[in-house]
Amino acid sequence: MADFPRLPPSGIKVIIVGAGFAGLTAAIECDRKGHSVLLLDKAPDLQPLGDIISFGQNSSRFFAKWPGVQEALTPLVHKSDVFHFHDWKGNFVTTQSFVEEHRTWGPRVNGHRGEIHQVVLKHARARGIEIRLGCNVVNYFETAEHAGVELQSGERLTADLVVAAEGVRSRGRKLVLGFEDKPQPSGYAVFRAWFPADELLKNERTRHLVEKGDSHHGWIGQDVHFLSAAIKDGKEMSWVCTHKDDGSIEENWQFPGRIEDVLRVVDGWDPVVVDLVKMTPPDRLFDYKLVFRDPLPTFISPQARTVLIGDAAHPFLPTSIQGASQAMEDGVVLAACLDKAGGKDKVQEAVRVWEKIRYERVHKIQKTGVTTREQWHKADWEAIWKDPQSLHLKREAWVLDFDCEADAYASYDAVLGEL
Ligand SMILES: Cc1cc2nc3c(=O)[nH]c(=O)nc-3n(C[C@H](O)[C@H](O)[C@H](O)COP(=O)(O)OP(=O)(O)OC[C@H]3O[C@@H](n4cnc5c(N)ncnc54)[C@H](O)[C@@H]3O)c2cc1C
Known part of the structure; x- marks a missing residue:
């Protein structure tokens, strides 16, 4: 031993x-x-x-x-210590910092x-x-x-x-x-992707997500949110998009997703998000249904x-x-x-x-x-523009x-x- x-x-x-x-x-x-x-x-x-x-x-x-x-x-x-929030159209809302909690909680x-x-x-x-x-x-x-x-x-x-x-x-x-x-449908599913970020560096809309190393962004819309994380000094990109879904109950981390389905969900969104989706290699996209159990x-x-x-x-x-x-x-x-x-x-x-x-x-x-x-x-956007920090993740x-x-x-x- x-x-x-x-x-x-x-x-x-x-x-x-x-x-x-x-x-x-x-x-x-x-x-x-x-x-x-x-x-x-x-x-x-x-x-x-x-x-x-x-x-x-x-x-x-x-x-x-x-x-x-x-x-x-x-x-x-x-390695990013901050999380930038935007509304679904791409307007910047607020930045949440994790610096203090990393210092005190680890x-x-x-x-x-x-x-x-x-x-x-x-x-x-x-x-x-x-x-x-x-x-x-x-x-x-x-x-x-x-x-x-x-x-x-x-x-x-x-x-x-x-x-x-x-x-x-x-x-x-x-x-x-x-x-x-038996599991029940939660009414939501998550598109998930992880891929090398080289091409994102060449696109002027997506470059800022990876050029300075790791980054973390979120876009919040009605019944949809989209989170991106650049990782390994910006060399790799991961994103998840949680959206309404009334499909069958299937929990499978390897179930393939379709780019056109994601594009439908983010239709009219920030062009940064749309480009991020379009530039995702189709074989690196998965569709995970979220089920609920009492x-x-x-x-x-x-x-x-x-x-x-x-x-x-x-x-x-x-x-x-x-x-x-x-x-x-x-x-x-x-x-x-x-x-x-x-x-x-x-x-x-x-x-x-x-x-x-x-x-x-x-x-x-x-x-x-x-x-x-x-x-x-x-989200009640009128209230959020008055108090942007109300979008922050609760860190208790x-x-x-x-x-x-x-x-x-x-x-x-x-x-x-x-x-
Ligand atoms: C392949 C896979 C990919 C995942 N990807 C992600 C991800 O990208 N992001 C995320 O947040 N979470 C992911 N998860 C889920 C995440 O790991 C879990 O939600 C969390 O870590 C709790 O883990 P767990 O050990 O309870 O369950 P799991 O991580 O699901 O592990 C269960 C293990 O039990 C084994 N097992 C199942 N049935 C039997 C059986 N009858 N006999 C013997 N062994 C059995 C499975 O092979 C698996 O290794 C994934 C899980 C799996 C299995």
Whole structure:
């Protein structure tokens, strides 16, 4: 096993299903706390997929705790400290600065989901965590003494605790809820693109987005917003466009988008936006439908031997900018509760305390996704021109300046007393 700082072995065996940010964080944090981990993912190979993703200070602080990770992320992440807002026609409205929060709360980490994921995956491997790919988990089961998973191959694996971190199409939900829940359309979808920025530098309308390095701009319209981020010193461009959509329910990060569909959505908008869309290589455009799931009544199974974390428990709208962060917090707090409970016999207690610590915070933050979207999409422009800062993203200390690991240790006993 690689020589990283870790607590002495706890004797607790954990199976984690899904090697996204929720599962990887749970695995790394369990390893730090001395629990033994088996991490499974159905993908035969974990490719660097996706595009822009954000980690607030509440989660990026953990990258800094994992030796070498922060350093590896530094060249990959977005470096602008300011966000420029425009109305849909291109009139400049306001600039939001993040300088002060970076100084006091630490850095945010915004970058390519696949690239950041590869860095964290490499760290998990370097720690010696057992990772088995090509393992499609088709069923979950549990008794009072243990929990387990069944793979598509028929193989059955058991542990003291199973963590279902398999994203929005979680099968673990069935064991936890007792029935299969169905997603509902949210009424919105996101066009997403990420591509090399060389051509943007040659176009006089788009040049300013990339010529001075990284930049961050937003254009706000009725029921549509368009965000651009130049990254890697302006060498690459990422944009997302959230718009009304009443199409079918399809959550797929690789579903191809069509340039002409985006152009219809931004018809009559700032020519900068229109050119940005026209200059997007068609094969770098994806169309992601946003679906909605009602908050679950619980994240834990009847025997408290199986837990849902990350998107499996609580998918977030992108406008919350907290989906990945809350997925990471879940894993950090779970590993800490297992440690604090003090041993294999206390796994169920730890799981119940974990849920109580996480449940309210997660759902309170989840709601901010709708609030921010409505703040932009239903903007009262007369009021905004009088108070431009009302467009700013809410950056709240209780969400961002928060150490969920320290909080778990500090609040564990009191929460246990309330169970
Ligand atoms: C391919 C991909 C691309 C993404 N791109 C972006 C992006 O560009 N921007 C963004 O903001 N968010 C993106 N996301 C979502 C984002 O990563 C999550 O919203 C957030 O990080 C929470 O992560 P999670 O670990 O809960 O879920 P996920 O990141 O969805 O990870 C779930 C993991 O579970 C595995 N899995 C699923 N079912 C099974 C099963 N039955 N058995 C075993 N393993 C299983 C999947 O292969 C996946 O690796 C993407 C997710 C994926 C899977």
